[in-house]
Amino acid sequence: MATEESQDIVPTLSLHQRILGDIEQNILTGRWPPGHKVPSEQQLAEDYACSRMTVNKVLTQLAQAGLVQRRRRVGSVVLPQRAQSAILEIYDIREEVKALRRGYRYEILSRSLREADKAERRLMDIDARQKIADITCLHFAGGKPFCLEQRLINLSTVPEAAEEEFKTLSPGPWLLDHVPWSAAEHTIAARGADDLAARHLGLVPGAPVMVVERQTWRLEKSVTRVRLTYPGESHILTARFTPAQAQ
Template structure:
């Protein structure tokens, strides 16, 4: 049930320039080493002040996406050569790989202010709004994964109007917002009463919990907790050696 509304029509010029450049970098349209248009060119292109462009490039430099050189301008930085061991998978693909029929349902949605713990842990501003979602993913007609997610509407305002009926929140976010960093935490836990009831398993049954947070530049995009019945799920990852081995084993 909606408890608030977010105006998705307004976007500052600073944010529009930031979005455009960041999208070009993260999509690969501007590869590492690509020379970004000069401040003067960007000022003319967006009909804005040079200070606005300078602030955008400074923010991108702090995030490690561009390197600014005084005489030669700004270039796209190579991203960290160490690939994440775990990619961000679509749960739909996990179910399909088991030759089972996938579907999902949104159990709850609320727009609210962050709790103090969320504001502190996610570095959210005091006026930020969150979209809190509970989604249940099915394999055939059996509960497969419980998804508990919060989305930062300051970064993804359009999520406030999405119903996630055709596309679950995870793949919807991947389609609508670029992310620049992600962190995973995986743990074996005992199912609490609420999770056990939703997944149709006994309380204290072993479950596999994947917690993930993604960032766009320096701001949190989303934080999600995925709970899988432990007896029916395993994590498999394939990875290759990085170009630089900091701690060879």
């Protein structure tokens, strides 16, 4: 049965974060294409009822991340985004199971909101006392355990995740629908199942498993870190890619 804990304090977006998120989403979704002129500092300050200093800090951060170029007397314009090539895409486990023509369901095993510990702060590059959502769920294919998902979500980047119970949509696709990401990192390893994975995947401890660890960022702030554990004999990774373009 799923368990859930709640906190009295739910993180809220600062005005800086809201302006940054709005502009970033316009760029990453293509709503503002390369060459699009970003509204002036004065216009943004009026739109958000804030100081020009706040807007200036936002545009400076976007420029440092390579999303806009600031030009004197012209203003800020959207830059072309460099193509990202990766062996693995960020995929929806539900669609992966459906592609195998097997019935899919998932179950939340635990969900809590808590402060990140020292190791988690180091891995996700977050501050002390930062709140995270800690979610464990199990994905099934044809009634059999298919993947154990252990996920941490940075609530300073995704505060709305504090209220989300993930009853109808698992955390992965929910994040893809709600939070644009700008960078991702994968690590893939063949390992022996630990006690938690063995118990939920129906394996003996030490049995071969494939572990995919992934972290995503929104600009320079971490969004989520997830560990996906698959029974070793039942999962295959296939990727198609082309040679990188000469620069």
